[in-house]
Amino acid sequence: MTILGIETSCDETAVAVVRDGRHVLSNLIATQFDVHAKYGGVVPELASRAHLEKLDGLVEEALAQARCTAERVDAIAVTRGPGLIGSLLIGVTAAKTLAWSWGKPLIGVNHVHAHAMSAAIELDADPWPAVALVVSGGHTSLYQVRDYHDIVLLGRTVDDAVGEAFDKVASILDLGYPGGAVVDRRAQRGNPTMVRFPRAMLRGDSLDFSFSGLKTAVLYHIHGPGKTSGGLHRWTEDEIDDICASFCAAVVDVLVDKTMAAADRLGVDTVVVGGGVAANSMLRARLAERCASAGLRLYLPSMVYCTDNAAMVAALGCRLMSLGYSDGLELSASASLPPKAVRG
Ligand code: KG4
Numbered sequence: 457m458t459i460l461g462i463e464t465s466c467d468e469t470a471v472a473v474v475r476d477g478r479h480v481l482s483n484l485i486a487t488q489f490d491v492h493a494k495y496g497g498v499v500p501e502l503a504s505r506a507h508l509e510k511l512d513g514l515v516e517e518a519l520a521q522a523r524c525t526a527e528r529v530d531a532i533a534v535t536r537g538p539g540l541i542g543s544l545l546i547g548v549t550a551a552k553t554l555a556w557s558w559g560k561p562l563i564g565v566n567h568v569h570a571h572a573m574s575a576a577i578e579l580d581a582d583p584w585p586a587v588a589l590v591v592s593g594g595h596t597s598l599y600q601v602r603d604y605h606d607i608v609l610l611g612r613t614v615d616d617a618v619g620e621a622f623d624k625v626a627s628i629l630d631l632g633y634p635g636g637a638v639v640d641r642r643a644q645r646g647n648p649t650m651v652r653f654p655r656a657m658l659r660g661d662s663l664d665f666s667f668s669g670l671k672t673a674v675l676y677h678i679h680g681p682g683k684t685s686g687g688l689h690r691w692t693e694d695e696i697d698d699i700c701a702s703f704c705a706a707v708v709d710v711l712v713d714k715t716m717a718a719a720d721r722l723g724v725d726t727v728v729v730g731g732g733v734a735a736n737s738m739l740r741a742r743l744a745e746r747c748a749s750a751g752l753r754l755y756l757p758s759m760v761y762c763t764d765n766a767a768m769v770a771a772l773g774c775r776l777m778s779l780g781y782s783d784g785l786e787l788s789a790s791a792s793l794p795p796k797a798v799r800g
């Protein structure tokens with residue numbers, strides 16, 4: 457089954473053609489980095505406009521690169537949420553238009569579930585049942601994935617997403633936006649035990665996360681207790697490296713401990729990860745270590761499938777269609793899909 461996938465939930469316009477959920481024939485992403493960088497964050501109106509400008513051309517190019525034609529596409533998959541509503545609407549409207557004009561079925565996909573299952577794209581066999589950790593700029597969630605249409609939320613952030621915390625810490629340290637990759641690079645040179653930042657919600661059974669206290673702890677560490685500015689100049693470049701490393705260590709401790717606790721509780725032997733923060737070197741290394749010592753299989757997707765992409769949307773759409781799901785032209789976008797939705 458050949459699926460055209462469309463992803464426009466945030467600030468990447470992405471289109472992919474995927475066959476049988478596994479063979480990625482094309483996977484294109486038009487980043488809006490330049491549009492938003494000067495504002496230090498995504499501006500929703502500008503994101504919608506950029507999606508609108510890019511989408512048509514990307515669909516044509518994705519088909520051409522896949523050496524595919526509209527006739528040979530079996531269905532259109534599109535991210536229906538969660539995300540920025542204006543951005544989602546551009547993708548959903550485009551997908552509905554294509555489905556109607558090409559006479560093809562349509563399937564709406566949950567963006568976070570697509571992240572959770574993105575590791576499967578590169579595997580020869582399905583990795584389920586598994587615990588899935590989704591760590592991105594907008595989401596931090598742990599799922600139990602039993603099958604492509606059977607995914608249960610185990611825990612999620614009660615405040616900031618982990619990528620958001622990385623971006624805020626980068627902004628506190630004046631390292632640019634988005635800052636996750638820079639904080640990661642600086643952390644690799646630093647000492648992760650230099651500052652003992654708080655590890656929130658590690659006690660007790662909860663699989664929820666909280667990162668806003670950690671972000672504030674970094675802010676006060678930099679500027680002084682209760683202060684939100686004026687202190688950055690006091691720190692040397694080496695000390696900033698140590699602060700980045702100590703922040704990463706606090707984040708990674710919580711993410712890894714909760715993931716391991718979830719796998720243990722559910723008795724599964726497989727862990728998969730998705731989302732842009734899966735690029736983080738300390739997270740990858742620590743997960744690999746802990747999974748190896750606990751005898752768990754760990755699947756970390758290639759970076760192109762970790763960050764926002766349409767291949768994961770097409771792949772999940774394909775699996776859901778195979779399981780008998782599809783949507784009509786009444787499909788609507790939703791900024792906040794219920795996280796416990798059973799269908800992927
Ligand atoms: O999945 P993604 O591309 O977009 C969302 O769906 O949100 O994730 C983007 C997030 C940003 O917050 C970015 O700072 C973070 O992923 N990120 C990283 C790294 N690379 C990207 N965070 C930590 N370490 C990295 N190496």
Ligand code: ZN
Binds near residue numbers: 592764
């Ligand atoms: Zn995402």
